[in-house]
Amino acid sequence: MLELYKLRRDGSYFDQQQFLHMLREEEAANAENRLLQREDRAFAVRAEEAERNNDYEISRDWRQAQISVYVKAEQDRLDRNVENSPFAYSPEELHAVVSERSGNGARPVLLVAPYFDDELNSDGNDGGPHAFRVAIRRSWINSPWAGDVASLDGAVKRPLRNEDVDIMLLQRALWDLPVILVYGDVQRGRRVWPTLIAWNIVDSPDFRSIHVNFPQLSLPVESADEELRRSSRLAFEDELGESTAVTVAVLAEWFHLARYGRRPRLHETLPQDRGLERRAAALGLAAAYEVAVDCGRVSPDEARAEQAVLFLAAGRPGEARRAAMSVVGPSAAAHAELLPPDVLRRLRDVVAEVGTADEIAVAGRLVEEAARRSTMRSLGW
Template sequence: MNKLVSSLDIRSAAVSFGFDTARTAVTAFADDTVNRRDHDRQLERIAATRSAAESLEWNRALVQAAVHHELSTRERNLANSPFFDTVEVVREFVADATGGGKRPALLIAPFFHEEVGVHEKPPGFLVALRQSWLTAPWHDDLVPLAGVVDRPLHRLDVDVRAVQRALHDLPVVLIHGQVQEGGRVWPSLAAWNLLPDTGSSSLHLTFPHFPLAETGDAPAVRALGDQLGRMFALTVGNLGDWFHLLRYERPPRVHNLLVEDEAPERAVLATSAADSYDVLMTAGRLDTDWAQIRQARILTEGGLPDIAERMARTTLDGLARSPIEDASGRMMLLRELLGVFGLLGSHEDRVRVEALHEEAASKRLDELHGWGVRR
């Protein structure tokens, strides 16, 4: 019996040991499987981190290359550009300064000297031209923006075209010039979007040349700068008159703002201002009689009485022959014409105008009282 019990105990112990061994093996296998999975996950995380790092470095390199390219392009464009900054910045700056083009911008470029290098500093006349404009009584007709073009236009037509293309939708006057070998100064002017209803979108002028004194002769150089400045101030002022008449119907005024000893200049400016009314008349924005009366007034103010008197008398004769369809309008015309003949000192013509005015006033009175035909 004892032997049997001992035998059973031995067998139970063996079975128990076998189960323990199997359990240990299974547990070890499971642990090993878990460890391998953790290891694999760790490897995957390491690989993902490495891939992300490599992708980040690649993207960083692409960004750096793009930034470098953009900076290089910007520097190259600025080096070639006639402007102080990028085209986008300049366009926004000029638009803001001019109220979106409500007044034209006046740009002044230093003159280009053919005989010297691009980076040398011969007389560019920039200060003289700017000061001449700022001291003119009509300086507020345009917005001076000296410095927007910050170098001589040594590429000539290419530079002028670049400025016009950048500011193509704004009214602009660009003053520039070249100094030829041998001392000839060629002043130039370009303008665009100044003359609505004329069919001309741009204007390019090259003036007769001026002799340039020796650079060392400071008084002569200053005198030339002042001469150029006055010429440009008058020309740009005349363009400003056209702009404000055609855009806002403001009467021309520059010819009336000149001093007494500038009679020739006054006559030229008055003639040009009178011509501007032809544009309003052709465009149907102003009646022919009104246009001619205002032209006669301007020519009278410009010191051209003979031409003004002929024009005023032609208008007066036409009014005398035509029936009165609008008594109030006729009275206004005649009052304006009376002022012109007053400036001309023509007593006989004033008497004729006053008689026609009385006739128109009588008809207006009949109209107000409903009488129709005066009794």
């Protein structure tokens, strides 16, 4: 502005016009530069936005590809688990079903898997006739001890052809529930190998899992007479089912004794013609009292008294006497006075078999004193 004033005051008209032309050219150049700068900035913004959009699309496509891979892998895993699983439900569904059937662990659940036949392939074992399942399940349902263990048929859908892995999967799914699993193998159509595994039967580190491998059994010899062959096979399956039911009953007795302190009665309910099994059951149940004492379900004196009864039923009079004397002996009779009258009566019957006259008299006085105290309590005295 000062220069313009100077031109007006001092310069010629030509000089003034030339200077104005120069100013207009400079202004036009500045305007063009500003336009170019705006276009450069707009181009940079568009390029940056395009780059961001491109990065987003690449990231989106990559995430979608990853999700597709993960979904495919998970679907393959689920399909593989369903195909290889020995049970017909998901692990969560199986746990819920077994838990409901057991009353949230109030009693064990019996699962029976069809026997695996080594002469059949996987399809033949999975879809073929499931041998021995009916006999074992019916033997348990018809037994006097069926209420001690809840039978759950259908939980195991096929033979345990992958035995170790199948058992691991079942234990993983039912890790906190008391379960008794019965299964087995048929070898070359001639031998049968029954097996039983149980877990959470007693709350003891030494008995967390119990595995019972029964001796091999020989299948009946094939006969040309179809009726005779069927009868022999049915008799074999019935015998196998009854033996399995007795073993399950022994484990049930362990469970109810260690969990609730309930006195075992299996050896008393078995038929008289099964003397060997009665003695074996009584001997096995005597050891259960050690666990019951550790769990605090029964007192040591009551455990020794009941063990004396079981040892005598098992045909072990020497062990029965030692157990009885630990309760009614001279140094222990004072503690025995606190035992329930029914326990003392059973103990007196044992002492009557294996004790001396003085020991029988001591056992009798204990029963009389317990009956007197019971009568006084019932009368409020």
